[in-house]
Amino acid sequence: MLRILGLCVWGVRTVWHTESDGVFFCPDCGGDRSYRRRTGRRLLTVMGLPVAPRGQAGPVVECSACHGRHGTEALEHPTSARLTAMLRDAAHAVALAVLVAGGPDSRRARRAAAEAVREAGFPDCTEEELRALLAVRCPEGTPADDCGNRLAEQLRDALGPLAGHLALQGCEHLLVQGARIALSDGPYLPAERETLAAVGRCLMMSPEHTDSTLEAVARTPS
Numbered sequence: 243m244l245r246i247l248g249l250c251v252w253g254v255r256t257v258w259h260t261e262s263d264g265v266f267f268c269p270d271c272g273g274d275r276s277y278r279r280r281t282g283r284r285l286l287t288v289m290g291l292p293v294a295p296r297g298q299a300g301p302v303v304e305c306s307a308c309h310g311r312h313g314t315e316a317l318e319h320p321t322s323a324r325l326t327a328m329l330r331d332a333a334h335a336v337a338l339a340v341l342v343a344g345g346p347d348s349r350r351a352r353r354a355a356a357e358a359v360r361e362a363g364f365p366d367c368t369e370e371e372l373r374a375l376l377a378v379r380c381p382e383g384t385p386a387d388d389c390g391n392r393l394a395e396q397l398r399d400a401l402g403p404l405a406g407h408l409a410l411q412g413c414e415h416l417l418v419q420g421a422r423i424a425l426s427d428g429p430y431l432p433a434e435r436e437t438l439a440a441v442g443r444c445l446m447m448s449p450e451h452t453d454s455t456l457e458a459v460a461r462t463p464s
C-alpha cells in the first residue's frame with residue numbers, strides 16, 4: 243500500500259466469496275467450530291477504488307469464532323465429535339475381534355468385552371448383544387479363518403482412519419482395552435496375541451511397542 247501525505251494512493255484489496263460452510267476443528271481456538279470455505283479476488287485499488295484484478299486468493303477455511311484462516315487441509319482433521327465416534331467404533335471393533343480370537347464362549351471375556359464397549363461410549367451394551375452381533379457376523383458353521391478375516395477387515399476399517407489422528411496414549415489405550423479382554427479368562431492365547439498385534443499394526447504402533455504394552459498389561463493385576 244502506497245501512502246502519500248497519509249492518504250492511501252494505491253493498494254490491493256481482497257474481495258472474499260463464500261463457497262460452502264460446515265463444522266471443523268479449529269486449530270487456533272481448539273474446538274469444533276463452524277467455518278466458511280472462501281475464495282477471493284485480489285483487486286488493485288487507487289484511492290480506495292478497484293481498478294484492476296490482481297489474481298485469486300485462497301481457498302481458505304475461516305473459523306466463525308476466532309476468524310483465523312487456514313489452508314483447506316484443516317478440513318482433513320476430524321472434529322472432536324467425529325473423533326469421539328471413531329474411538330467408540332474402534333473400541334467396539336477391538337472388543338469383538340479379541341472376543342472371537344479367544345472363543346466367544348468364555349463368559350468372563352464376554353463380560354470384559356461388554357464392559358469395555360460400555361466404557362467406550364455405548365452405555366447400553368450387554369453380553370447378549372455382543373453374542374448376537376457375533377452370531378450375525380460369524381454365523382455358526384463359518385470357517386474360523388473366514389470369520390477371523392472378516393473381523394480383521396472390520397478392525398482395519400475402524401482403526402485405519404483413526405491412526406493418523408490419535409496420540410500415542412490413545413493408541414495404547416485401545417490396545418490395553420483389548421488386552422484386558424484377552425486376559426480376563428487366562429493368559430493370552432496365540433490367536434488373541436495375533437489379533438492384538440493386528441490392532442497395533444492398524445494403529446501404526448511398532449511391533450516392539452505393541453509387544454511391550456501387551457506384556458506390561460499381562461504383568462499388571464486387573
Ligand SMILES: [Zn+2]
Nearest residue numbers: 268271305308
Ligand atoms: Zn477458531
